[in-house]
Amino acid sequence: MKTYDIELQRLKSVRHHKGLIELGVEVLVQPRTARDEQGVTSCLSLEVDDARTLLILLKQQIAELDKLQPRSRRSGRC
Numbered sequence: 001m002k003t004y005d006i007e008l009q010r011l012k013s014v015r016h017h018k019g020l021i022e023l024g025v026e027v028l029v030q031p032r033t034a035r036d037e038q039g040v041t042s043c044l045s046l047e048v049d050d051a052r053t054l055l056i057l058l059k060q061q062i063a064e065l066d067k068l069q070p071r072s073r074r075s076g077r078c
Helices: 048-068
Strands: 004-017 020-031 043-045
Touching: 004 048, 020 048
Parallel strands: 004 043
Antiparallel strands: 004 020
């Protein structure tokens, strides 16, 4: 499995389309060297302000998706 270091440069857009949330971003992607202590995972790095913005945008998109669900499925019992 290939692993990468992914640095978020800029959030450009967030939208939902056919059950998926799509993020428009500018990123810097570099191959990651395998390190014994970290295992085989990729790493996403973003600044605190970008993380907060991303969280707000995701909450808005999820709220929009929840509005599309019938009331019987919004309760979380399904």
